[in-house]
Amino acid sequence: MSATTVTPSTYPLPAHRTQPDSKGFFGRFGGSFVPPELQKQMDEINAAYQSISRSHDFIRELRSIRTHFQGRPTPVYYCKNLSDKLGGARIYLKREDLNHTGAHKLNHCMGEALLAKFLGKKKLIAETGAGQHGVALATAGAYFGIPVEIHMGEVDIAKEHPNVVRMKILGAKVVSVSRGLRTLKEAVDSAFESYLQDPVNSIYCIGSVVGPHPFPLMVREFQRVVGIEAREQFLEMTGELPDNVVACVGGGSNSMGIFAGFLDDPVELFGVEPLGRGPGAGDNAASLSYGSEGVMHGFNSIMLKGEGENPGPVYSVASGLDYPSVGPEHAYLNSIGRTQVATCGDEEAIYAFFQLSRLEGIIPALESAHAVAFATKLARQRPTQNILVNLSGRGDKDLDFVMEKYGHYADKEY
Numbered sequence: 400m401s402a403t404t405v406t407p408s409t410y411p412l413p414a415h416r417t418q419p420d421s422k423g424f425f426g427r428f429g430g431s432f433v434p435p436e437l438q439k440q441m442d443e444i445n446a447a448y449q450s451i452s453r454s455h456d457f458i459r460e461l462r463s464i465r466t467h468f469q470g471r472p473t474p475v476y477y478c479k480n481l482s483d484k485l486g487g488a489r490i491y492l493k494r495e496d497l498n499h500t501g502a503h504k505l506n507h508c509m510g511e512a513l514l515a516k517f518l519g520k521k522k523l524i525a526e527t528g529a530g531q532h533g534v535a536l537a538t539a540g541a542y543f544g545i546p547v548e549i550h551m552g553e554v555d556i557a558k559e560h561p562n563v564v565r566m567k568i569l570g571a572k573v574v575s576v577s578r579g580l581r582t583l584k585e586a587v588d589s590a591f592e593s594y595l596q597d598p599v600n601s602i603y604c605i606g607s608v609v610g611p612h613p614f615p616l617m618v619r620e621f622q623r624v625v626g627i628e629a630r631e632q633f634l635e636m637t638g639e640l641p642d643n644v645v646a647c648v649g650g651g652s653n654s655m656g657i658f659a660g661f662l663d664d665p666v667e668l669f670g671v672e673p674l675g676r677g678p679g680a681g682d683n684a685a686s687l688s689y690g691s692e693g694v695m696h697g698f699n700s701i702m703l704k705g706e707g708e709n710p711g712p713v714y715s716v717a718s719g720l721d722y723p724s725v726g727p728e729h730a731y732l733n734s735i736g737r738t739q740v741a742t743c744g745d746e747e748a749i750y751a752f753f754q755l756s757r758l759e760g761i762i763p764a765l766e767s768a769h770a771v772a773f774a775t776k777l778a779r780q781r782p783t784q785n786i787l788v789n790l791s792g793r794g795d796k797d798l799d800f801v802m803e804k805y806g807h808y809a810d811k812e813y
């Protein structure tokens with residue numbers, strides 16, 4: 400053995416250091432299934448990300464942004480009233496609703512836009528469904544002075560008027576997509592076409608832990624701050640780790656973010672999928688619960704299929720959760736039994752939305768209400784345990800919709 404040979408440590412590396420592999424696979428999930436011209440761009444983004452994101456300058460600037468612009472760290476809050484009501488178990492919230500712009504999405508948008516700045520990109524391109532990702536990216540674009548182009552289906556533009564207005568006020572260009580069903584899928588196609596017209600000067604910013612490698616890895620790493628902070632804060636508050644961590648799963652970014660802080664700990668991790676109106680095809684968006692393996696949007700995962708191998712129709716009362724697939728790391732962690740999947744229907748989520756508002760003075764996003772609803776169920780089953788919930792966003796965006804459709808819940812006792 401030469402003097403320079405270093406024996407590999409037998410101490411197990413933390414999960415985030417070993418997953419994904421160099422091709423972006425978490426087990427058999429993930430990877431990159433895109434046309435050659437797009438693959439070339441993904442390889443470049445990956446190479447740039449791997450070097451830049453670990454540079455001192457990048458880390459220093461991102462940390463400063465998190466502190467001074469986003470208002471991080473967000474607090475962990477003990478829900479005394481809710482916990483007392485449920486009898487025994489203690490429920491805590493990681494308050495991503497208090498992150499600037501009111502949700503966790505800004506965590507990865509600021510990271511992606513900072514990478515774009517280091518790469519000298521002149522334009523940020525993305526699609527948006529309900530508009531939440533569009534607003535977060537428009538915010539990042541305004542901060543860095545990089546123009547933003549958001550592709551959005553005509554149907555969604557009509558439905559999500561306040562978010563369209565916010566994007567415009569923030570200076571983003573909203574491209575209305577009028578082909579096909581005029582919703583998210585067509586917006587993705589349109590945004591990719593625009594990106595491929597000038598991939599040297601622009602960058603595509605994906606809105607969750609989905610898409611081809613390296614996006615599931617990058618977005619997880621930008622969201623990991625949630626889990627790192629929460630773990631430290633929880634230890635500081637209670638002197639121990641939580642028994643359970645609960646988060647809602649759409650594409651899977653807020654859940655991967657908080658899970659990432661606890662993957663190597665003896666903590667049970669629950670991803671809550673939207674059961675919508677029920678288990679029937681087209682009535683929910685619970686991909687891991689009812690889906691099967693397939694490739695969509697450039698990656699292999701578990702997805703809800705419609706005709707043939709195409710993505711199926713999905714539905715949830717929370718528009719941020721109605722995605723027919725799920726981040727590949729979730730598919731992997733679930734397949735090896737590290738995480739557990741739960742579901743929550745529309746009505747349970749609405750009940751939790753009002754219950755948290757009434758008992759704690761916190762109006763959650765409808766997406767986050769799914770996680771709260773499951774946590775209350777778990778609390779009844781595990782009265783001696785601690786439960787940490789990622790409260791991914793605030794409910795201001797949902798107020799009109801909830802009162803119009805579920806106004807009678809305001810008359811109930813909680």
Ligand SMILES: *Cc1c(COP(=O)(O)O)cnc(C)c1O
Pocket residue numbers: 502503504531606607608647648649650651652653654719720764766767791792793
């Ligand atoms: C978009 C959104 C989600 C779902 O996205 P993930 O990638 O699964 O986190 C959840 N909560 C809020 C508040 C959102 O805006």
